[in-house]
């Protein structure tokens with residue numbers, strides 16, 4: 122193990138303006154991943170880099186890329202030299218912000234542009250084509266959109282760096298078709314000789330089949346994770362808290378947060394749900410309980426069903442919050458740096474093991490301490506046996522400690538205030554998600570429906586939410602007993618005799634709840650590094666789910 126190197130020792134190897142900016146950011150000591158990357162024989166070498174969450178990978182790719190840019194022949198005006206791709210809008214924004222800080226001392230200012238969904242494309246594009254964009258940070262969908270314009274494509278002919286943050290995600294089945302199309306639009310690696318860099322905290326085996334899209338054959342491979350060591354940060358004790366049934370999940374979460382907030386007045390926690398709709402439900406519940414008594418913490422929500430304006434505002438607020446509870450879906454599961462999060466709670470395990478590492482990694486960042494707990498149903502216990510390398514211990518919390526907060530009552534009265542539509546949407550999302558996990562849970566379709574119906578009851582619904590027959594069909598649950606299947610027609614007219622369902626008798630007319638299973642349009646994905654079993658709405662929203670009122674552009 123090398124001794125931690127100081128940035129001041131890099132004078133001569135790194136441009137003085139970048140060193141000055143690092144000092145202004147209070148980054149004096151290199152993190153291990155920064156030290157390893159900066160120790161490569163050349164800053165221009167292609168590399169695949171793995172390092173634990175929250176250990177400064179952003180600076181580890183920005184610094185060599187910017188250094189190369191500043192020292193190699195000047196880019197023609199208006200040409201993008203560095204292209205960084207990331208899976209979510211918020212992460213792209215965060216990277217762009219870090220880039221701005223790192224280049225703050227450079228004159229004339231080095232422009233970093235952002236191309237992400239949910240923003241005003243036209244005004245961004247105008248500023249892009251009229252400006253001098255040197256760095257571009259983008260999510261793949263919006264970048265492809267940009268690149269369909271020949272004037273934009275012309276700005277990428279001198280590209281020097283292509284960087285994939287969260288590389289395993291960017292190269293999995295969900296994103297790789299877009300990434301491939303983007304790369305086909307850019308000058309080829311051979312002709313332009315651009316440098317490829319791939320960074321992530323998780324590098325699953327399958328990635329080797331696809332990294333060649335971005336990296337040359339003799340790329341450097343760096344890992345700061347010792348072989349045999351778990352991929353999560355050692356400083357984060359991890360536990361699981363078993364519950365016997367669905368109705369116990371929310372009361373247990375309430376008690377857990379109450380205990381935590383009693384121990385730490387400034388509790389700052391992220392609570393992950395596996396669907397956007399469930400995160401929304403939790404937000405409503407805990408907003409009405411005052412953020413889990415006795416702490417009375419402010420509550421936030423962050424999920425892909427919110428407008429971009431709300432998402433952006435929440436990220437800013439939670440980044441700056443001293444204390445609070447963020448109920449989130451996996452839209453902030455990777456990469457997001459919320460300072461001083463001391464606790465991560467997961468409501469059930471994620472669909473992919475790698476995602477567990479990333480969720481846990483929202484705490485214990487930049488050398489700070491943190492803890493992670495997962496509330497698990499009996500069906501979800503398999504996650505622990507499937508992932509023996511994760512150091513997850515059974516929680517020391519026992520029923521008597523959990524029972525002191527009157528949580529059953531608190532939760533049921535909070536649930537009574539949650540809008541019916543929120544509960545219905547949470548039910549349908551839960552049904553779809555559980556159905557996608559049934560193999561891992563070791564249950565059949567009837568077991569899926571049973572679990573979902575337990576949720577319906579636990580939420581205090583007197584009738585099962587109605588699901589469109591089409592949605593049931595898409596889920597492959599046609600004919601499974603216990604569902605309240607309706608058609609758009611009888612949803613509009615509850616007294617219609619056509620296809621009447623016994624559950625329908627006194628339902629008020631209501632438009633069918635939006636389902637959570639919209640897939641992204643486009644061709645079927647080619648083979649890639651990992652199975653992409655994620656709930657579809659988290660990663661890259663389909664154009665139809667983009668807000669109609671785009672947020673005011675920030676850059």
Ligand SMILES: Nc1ncnc2c1ncn2[C@@H]1O[C@H](COP(=O)(O)OP(=O)(O)OP(=O)(O)O)[C@@H](O)[C@H]1O
Pocket residue numbers: 147148149150151152155172173174175176177178179180321322455456457458482486487
């Ligand atoms: N050299 C440094 N000294 C002090 N703090 C640093 C240094 N480098 C980065 N940081 C801080 O560490 C935190 C984590 O950095 P970053 O977000 O880049 O981590 P990461 O490794 O990319 O995490 P993830 O895997 O979750 O994406 C940030 O708050 C960042 O400001």
